[in-house]
Amino acid sequence: MDQRIARSTLRVRGFHLDGYQHVNNARYLEFLEEGRWAYFEKQFDLAKLFNEGLAAVAVNLNINYRRAAVMHDELEILTSLSSLNHRSAVIHQVINRIADGKRIADADFTFVLLDTRSGRAMAIDGELRETLQRHVLDAPAGTE
Amino acid sequence: MDQRIARSTLRVRGFHLDGYQHVNNARYLEFLEEGRWAYFEKQFDLAKLFNEGLAAVAVNLNINYRRAAVMHDELEILTSLSSLNHRSAVIHQVINRIADGKRIADADFTFVLLDTRSGRAMAIDGELRETLQRHVLDAPAGTE
Amino acid sequence: MDQRIARSTLRVRGFHLDGYQHVNNARYLEFLEEGRWAYFEKQFDLAKLFNEGLAAVAVNLNINYRRAAVMHDELEILTSLSSLNHRSAVIHQVINRIADGKRIADADFTFVLLDTRSGRAMAIDGELRETLQRHVLDAPAGTE
Amino acid sequence: MDQRIARSTLRVRGFHLDGYQHVNNARYLEFLEEGRWAYFEKQFDLAKLFNEGLAAVAVNLNINYRRAAVMHDELEILTSLSSLNHRSAVIHQVINRIADGKRIADADFTFVLLDTRSGRAMAIDGELRETLQRHVLDAPAGTE
Numbered sequence: 001m002d003q004r005i006a007r008s009t010l011r012v013r014g015f016h017l018d019g020y021q022h023v024n025n026a027r028y029l030e031f032l033e034e035g036r037w038a039y040f041e042k043q044f045d046l047a048k049l050f051n052e053g054l055a056a057v058a059v060n061l062n063i064n065y066r067r068a069a070v071m072h073d074e075l076e077i078l079t080s081l082s083s084l085n086h087r088s089a090v091i092h093q094v095i096n097r098i099a100d101g102k103r104i105a106d107a108d109f110t111f112v113l114l115d116t117r118s119g120r121a122m123a124i125d126g127e128l129r130e131t132l133q134r135h136v137l138d139a140p141a142g143t144e
Numbered sequence: 145m146d147q148r149i150a151r152s153t154l155r156v157r158g159f160h161l162d163g164y165q166h167v168n169n170a171r172y173l174e175f176l177e178e179g180r181w182a183y184f185e186k187q188f189d190l191a192k193l194f195n196e197g198l199a200a201v202a203v204n205l206n207i208n209y210r211r212a213a214v215m216h217d218e219l220e221i222l223t224s225l226s227s228l229n230h231r232s233a234v235i236h237q238v239i240n241r242i243a244d245g246k247r248i249a250d251a252d253f254t255f256v257l258l259d260t261r262s263g264r265a266m267a268i269d270g271e272l273r274e275t276l277q278r279h280v281l282d283a284p285a286g287t288e
Numbered sequence: 289m290d291q292r293i294a295r296s297t298l299r300v301r302g303f304h305l306d307g308y309q310h311v312n313n314a315r316y317l318e319f320l321e322e323g324r325w326a327y328f329e330k331q332f333d334l335a336k337l338f339n340e341g342l343a344a345v346a347v348n349l350n351i352n353y354r355r356a357a358v359m360h361d362e363l364e365i366l367t368s369l370s371s372l373n374h375r376s377a378v379i380h381q382v383i384n385r386i387a388d389g390k391r392i393a394d395a396d397f398t399f400v401l402l403d404t405r406s407g408r409a410m411a412i413d414g415e416l417r418e419t420l421q422r423h424v425l426d427a428p429a430g431t432e
Numbered sequence: 433m434d435q436r437i438a439r440s441t442l443r444v445r446g447f448h449l450d451g452y453q454h455v456n457n458a459r460y461l462e463f464l465e466e467g468r469w470a471y472f473e474k475q476f477d478l479a480k481l482f483n484e485g486l487a488a489v490a491v492n493l494n495i496n497y498r499r500a501a502v503m504h505d506e507l508e509i510l511t512s513l514s515s516l517n518h519r520s521a522v523i524h525q526v527i528n529r530i531a532d533g534k535r536i537a538d539a540d541f542t543f544v545l546l547d548t549r550s551g552r553a554m555a556i557d558g559e560l561r562e563t564l565q566r567h568v569l570d571a572p573a574g575t576e
Contacts, residue, residue: 013469015312015462019305019359025202026177026303029170030447037445058169062206071307157325159318159456163449163503170447174303181301215451313490314461321458346457350494 004137005080006039009098012073022068028105029061032093035077036109039091045131049113054122056111059088063107067097074098080137084124088112089132148281149224150183153242156217166212172249173205176237179221180253183235189275193257198266200255203232207251211241218242224281228268232256233276292425293368294327297386300361310356316393317349320381323365324397327379333419337401342410344399347376351395355385362386368425375409376400377420436569437512438471441530444505454500460537461493464525467509468541471523477563481545486554488543491520495539499529506530512569519553520544521564 018024040047082092088110095104112121162168184191226236232254239248256265306312328335363383370380376398383392400409450456472479514524520542527536544553
């Protein structure tokens with residue numbers, strides 16, 4: 001797997017389900033957040049940005065629900081940086097069922113980088129852009 | 145307020161927050177689900193469809209995070225049906241802070257209507273389309 | 289109802305359930321937290337303590353699950369202060385199904401009062417004890 | 433580690449926290465549920481009971497909060513069966529911070545075994561008692 005993709009896994013438990021016996025649609029956002037934390041742990045130079053006073057703040061999340069995940073499913077979450085805009089960036093995430101590789105959901109998470117001292121969104125240029133650019137994966141994670 | 149809009153309210157509590165002292169981005173999806181249940185309770189003829197064996201299944205959720213909600217904020221969730229496609233429909237939802245009317249988030253929730261006996265998505269035509277059409281609000285909820 | 293009891297209500301939604309179509313046992317703790325926030329909002333002199341730098345920190349929660357709550361149930365949460373120890377205090381909480389008054393769950397929540405500046409648990413004596421004592425309900429909430 | 437103890441691990445993420453930047457007290461119940469599922473996956477003969485139509489239904493949970501878990505903490509959850517009553521059984525669970533072995537929380541979860549066809553709690557005797565008895569750990573998990 002491309003080094004620019006982080007992979008997390010989890011097993012679906014009873015508390016993830018709702019009354020339809022499917023994973024509740026809000027829970028997937030926790031799975032995605034889990035994936036993003038794993039991503040930033042893996043990409044040390046990005047984690048460093050956060051230690052230096054930047055914070056990633058969500059501005060949009062767009063999620064496609066492809067198939068229902070059910071009790072005991074083992075899932076993988078693939079996370080990568082997919083594009084940079086002038087003041088925002090996009091993380092692409094895919095959730096697959098490991099047993100058969102079928103797609104459960106995919107999402108684009110758009111965020112700004114907030115300077116926590118000034119409270120302002122940073123322009124993504126200069127050194128910051130170079131650092132992020134090295135992580136951008138042109139082909140979205142999970143489509144290979 | 146237009147009768148085709150349902151309004152729910154809630155107060156932000158400690159368990160809704162995350163370590164940034166903001167409402168966690170996954171929690172908003174529970175607020176939105178709360179709003180959709182309130183919507184279907186209000187629109188009796190739609191609730192009737194569900195009692196007769198249809199289920200609304202999410203296919204996409206697209207949410208914009210506009211402002212952070214914080215502890216003790218009183219929020220309103222405005223929910224309405226915004227468009228019908230051939231096999232899917234879209235619910236538009238807005239979350240506002242009641243104190244000053246500022247927008248916290250807005251979302252479009254796209255769903256199919258599943259016939260729970262056959263497991264198949266229904267075409268939205270004939271009587272079903274007429275029933276749904278009466279609820280469609282052209283101007284999105286919360287923009288008036 | 290005794291003024292020393294705070295009452296909150298909520299309706300069970302799909303995201304509260306788990307795969308058994310019952311409210312998941314972890315969710316009741318969020319219902320209880322909701323009840324405690326409502327309690328402290330009602331008892332102004334206690335809320336004042338928190339504004340002055342005290343925080344209630346959980347040390348034990350003991351919950352009895354009496355009956356399963358299910359989809360669409362309307363629940364009430366009754367919250368009162370039930371006893372004071374030397375360095376801790378106990379809040380008693382009851383969750384009832386409103387339709388028939390049946391008990392769903394009851395819990396005792398034991399907490400210490402932390403001085404957030406020193407990080408130390410306060411002894412509950414002097415003026416602090418007098419303030420709290422006025423709220424203690426000898427008969428547990430919900431048993432009348 | 434004694435084969436009668438199951439061990440799960442997890443890392444604390446942003447969505448587990450609340451506004452105090454500690455793991456919210458309701459979240460620990462999800463961690464404990466995670467631990468119980470891992471336990472039943474490990475103890476095949478117990479999992480078999482569930483496949484044959486028994487369900488474990490919570491009647492009481494008693495949890496001690498010892499220390500606050502915070503962002504990035506790696507936690508372990510140790511789960512074992514600790515006692516059998518006539519109609520109920522008790523699972524003991526411990527949550528430790530892996531880095532230094534410090535206790536975060538411990539809990540006793542009392543449950544009945546429900547026959548899902550009759551809807552009745554089973555007496556724990558005969559073959560069922562023998563099966564369960566083999567898993568009972570006299571010394572509570574995590575105290576060695």
